Amino acid sequence: MSLTHRDEALALDAADPLAALRDQFDLPPGIYLDGNSLGQLPRRTAARVAQVVSQEWGVDLIQSWNKAGWIALPTQVGDKIARLIGAGPGQVLAADSTSINLYKVLAVALQLALSDELGSASERRRIVSERDNFPTDLYIAESLCRQLGFELVLADVDEIAGLLDERVAVLMLTQVNYRTGQLHDMAAVTAQAHAAGARVLWDLAHSAGAVPVDLLGSGADFAVGCGYKYLNGGPGSPAFLWLHPQHLRRLDDEAIWQPLSGWLGHAAPFAFTPDYRPAPGIARFICGTPSPLALAALDCGVDTVLAADALGGMAALRRKSLALSDLFIERVQARCAGQGLSLVTPSEQARRGSQVSLRRDEGGYAIVQALIARGVVGDYREPGILRFGFTPLMLRFVDVWDAVEQLGQVLDAGEWRDERFQRRAAVT
Numbered sequence: 535m536s537l538t539h540r541d542e543a544l545a546l547d548a549a550d551p552l553a554a555l556r557d558q559f560d561l562p563p564g565i566y567l568d569g570n571s572l573g574q575l576p577r578r579t580a581a582r583v584a585q586v587v588s589q590e591w592g593v594d595l596i597q598s599w600n601k602a603g604w605i606a607l608p609t610q611v612g613d614k615i616a617r618l619i620g621a622g623p624g625q626v627l628a629a630d631s632t633s634i635n636l637y638k639v640l641a642v643a644l645q646l647a648l649s650d651e652l653g654s655a656s657e658r659r660r661i662v663s664e665r666d667n668f669p670t671d672l673y674i675a676e677s678l679c680r681q682l683g684f685e686l687v688l689a690d691v692d693e694i695a696g697l698l699d700e701r702v703a704v705l706m707l708t709q710v711n712y713r714t715g716q717l718h719d720m721a722a723v724t725a726q727a728h729a730a731g732a733r734v735l736w737d738l739a740h741s742a743g744a745v746p747v748d749l750l751g752s753g754a755d756f757a758v759g760c761g762y763k764y765l766n767g768g769p770g771s772p773a774f775l776w777l778h779p780q781h782l783r784r785l786d787d788e789a790i791w792q793p794l795s796g797w798l799g800h801a802a803p804f805a806f807t808p809d810y811r812p813a814p815g816i817a818r819f820i821c822g823t824p825s826p827l828a829l830a831a832l833d834c835g836v837d838t839v840l841a842a843d844a845l846g847g848m849a850a851l852r853r854k855s856l857a858l859s860d861l862f863i864e865r866v867q868a869r870c871a872g873q874g875l876s877l878v879t880p881s882e883q884a885r886r887g888s889q890v891s892l893r894r895d896e897g898g899y900a901i902v903q904a905l906i907a908r909g910v911v912g913d914y915r916e917p918g919i920l921r922f923g924f925t926p927l928m929l930r931f932v933d934v935w936d937a938v939e940q941l942g943q944v945l946d947a948g949e950w951r952d953e954r955f956q957r958r959a960a961v962t
């Protein structure tokens with residue numbers, strides 16, 4: 535693909551088989567390239583949440599746990615997410631935040647490793663991860679290491695394979711790096727880790743709804759992921775978690791608990807017994823009372839991605855996502871040549887998620903602010919990284935064309951040097 539005129543981008547949109555998916559969203563003016571941080575608002579969400587508020591809460595009150603099926607939402611929405619990540623029914627739970635889910639699942643992964651040691655000579659006490667992994671993942675892992683006597687070993691992405699040996703219990707990776715947009719080959723990396731006897735926990739925060747994921751097919755062990763990014767579940771949406779069924783079974787066989795053993799993950803919560811007995815299957819990973827408001831919104835968000843099923847599903851979304859990010863890269867190279875921008879994200883499609891990160895040593899934050907003032911929303915991550923997400927559900931090729939034109943104008947005139955673009959807000 536090599537476009538030289540805006541009309542050609544318009545022609546690509548006219549021929550786009552996924553174009554109709556955009557109608558599922560209530561879109562404000564401007565060009566939003568930050569669906570990788572907070573997905574856009576689906577049209578159905580406001581009415582659905584209003585129904586939960588006014589009827590289910592307002593009128594039916596406590597009865598809604600049964601009558602409106604509130605109590606089943608974590609597993610029902612989990613089953614829908616399962617279809618997007620190559621997991622089976624009854625294997626995914628929508629609950630809590632990604633950080634909390636990581637805590638629960640990683641704790642179980644470490645306990646399984648300790649359990650493996652019984653009667654064997656081996657001692658696996660390491661978690662290996664990327665130094666550039668999202669900080670919450672590293673902080674949660676560090677906390678569990680302190681509690682359970684493990685060691686967190688961090689390395690650059692290229693050094694990870696060399697660290698996989700008989701000391702490693704868990705390899706913990708985010709499939710698409712939040713900063714660089716680099717994509718790991720889940721099947722290949724999982725196989726490498728398994729060959730060394732380690733298990734793999736994948737964070738799918740930037741994968742679910744963005745790239746095709748096949749957890750069962752790639753032999754993955756554990757996964758967590760985020761609801762408010764490409765799943766469009768809304769700010770602070772519940773996240774999700776998954777365990778391979780073979781590990782889930784071992785929890786029963788070996789009486790291993792998830793660490794946040796709250797009452798709603800009990801086998802019989804309404805028996806109100808003083809002793810904990812885990813619910814069968816994935817439901818034991820529920821801790822406390824879920825939010826039906828938030829789950830209703832997440833349900834609507836997941837539906838916007840599942841709507842692509844009739845049009846080729848995640849494979850078709852991936853094709854469009856790559857075409858969009860290819861166009862962005864190509865246009866930046868053409869329109870913004872000589873402006874000090876370098877490409878951080880791998881240009882090779884197989885190593886790229888659904889975002890493109892550019893780096894500029896000077897003014898990165900201010901350039902993003904100047905773009906936002908022009909209606910083009912990306913975000914900024916240290917050090918010097920301008921981050922642009924490409925959500926194929928609603929973005930058009932012409933949006934990409936126009937966004938790069940705006941970026942070019944911000945740079946040409948040095949507009950970003952203006953005082954008002956330098957002030958840092960609490961959230962970047």
Ligand SMILES: *Cc1c(COP(=O)(O)O)cnc(C)c1O
Pocket residue numbers: 631632633634668670671708712737739740760773
């Ligand atoms: C966005 C993101 C999170 C978010 O965690 P929260 O608990 O929702 O704040 C976690 N991990 C990764 C890799 C992310 O990209």
